[in-house]
Amino acid sequence: MSAAESFSIDAGSSGVLKLGMNTIHNRIRKLRFDADEMTQQELADRIGVTRQTVVAIEGAKYSPSLAIAFRIAEVFAVPLDQVFRYGQESFTG
Amino acid sequence: MDLTFQEKSLWVSLLSIGGLYGYYFFAVVSGAQEPSLSAMLWTMIGIIVLLIVVEIVCHAVIGSFHAPEKLDERDRLIEARAGKISHFILAGGVIVVLGRMLIGGALQEADATRQISAFDTANLLLFVLVLSELVHVSGRIFFYRRGF
Numbered sequence: 001m002s003a004a005e006s007f008s009i010d011a012g013s014s015g016v017l018k019l020g021m022n023t024i025h026n027r028i029r030k031l032r033f034d035a036d037e038m039t040q041q042e043l044a045d046r047i048g049v050t051r052q053t054v055v056a057i058e059g060a061k062y063s064p065s066l067a068i069a070f071r072i073a074e075v076f077a078v079p080l081d082q083v084f085r086y087g088q089e090s091f092t093g
Numbered sequence: 094m095d096l097t098f099q100e101k102s103l104w105v106s107l108l109s110i111g112g113l114y115g116y117y118f119f120a121v122v123s124g125a126q127e128p129s130l131s132a133m134l135w136t137m138i139g140i141i142v143l144l145i146v147v148e149i150v151c152h153a154v155i156g157s158f159h160a161p162e163k164l165d166e167r168d169r170l171i172e173a174r175a176g177k178i179s180h181f182i183l184a185g186g187v188i189v190v191l192g193r194m195l196i197g198g199a200l201q202e203a204d205a206t207r208q209i210s211a212f213d214t215a216n217l218l219l220f221v222l223v224l225s226e227l228v229h230v231s232g233r234i235f236f237y238r239r240g241f
Binding site for chain 2: 048049050052053056059061062064065068
């Protein structure tokens with residue numbers, strides 16, 4: 001699957017955190033769904049945070065540390081930029 | 094409303110601190126509290142013991158429904174942000190009380206009726222301390238609810 005294809009997901013399945021003029025997009029919900037519908041609690045246990053923090057990250061209400069961001073990418077076995085994307089460009093683009 | 098262990102714990106602290114110290118300050122303002130430092134000391138000891146008992150009992154009850162969660166980076170960030178706000182309130186309050194003491198002390202040299210008692214000063218400092226703690230706890234509840 002090409003990078004372009006992998007970003008073609010529904011707008012509703014990605015979170016968007018606005019930081020000034022730019023935004024942080026994530027598609028954790030989509031990645032969880034693709035990983036045998038992994039629950040938020042399972043993901044939380046694997047990356048060492050609480051479920052509430054996963055909810056906040058997924059809902060784009062909290063921007064995680066770089067270490068947590070890398071751990072999330074590691075769990076789904078994808079590069080970091082397929083989990084988070086910074087700037088005007090979203091995963092739907 | 095779905096509350097986490099952390100949020101329930103914070104609500105217990107907010108209500109117990111607010112309730113007990115609210116009752117104490119009401120007693121001070123209404124004149125029910127004897128205006129002496131020794132009486133205040135014993136009341137404070139009573140409130141602290143009561144606070145510890147209430148917190149232990151309530152947390153045991155909450156813990157029987159929810160397993161306490163280990164704090165993560167977001168919890169610590171929320172704690173730090175609420176702590177920063179409460180720090181400003183504490184520092185600002187201490188500066189105001191200190192200013193009142195210094196200005197009051199200078200005025201007292203000219204007019205003895207303007208004397209500020211040690212009991213009043215102690216209560217003002219206690220009020221600032223309690224207020225900053227209430228802001229600290231309620232700030233954390235706010236950040237958990239609003240999302241952070």
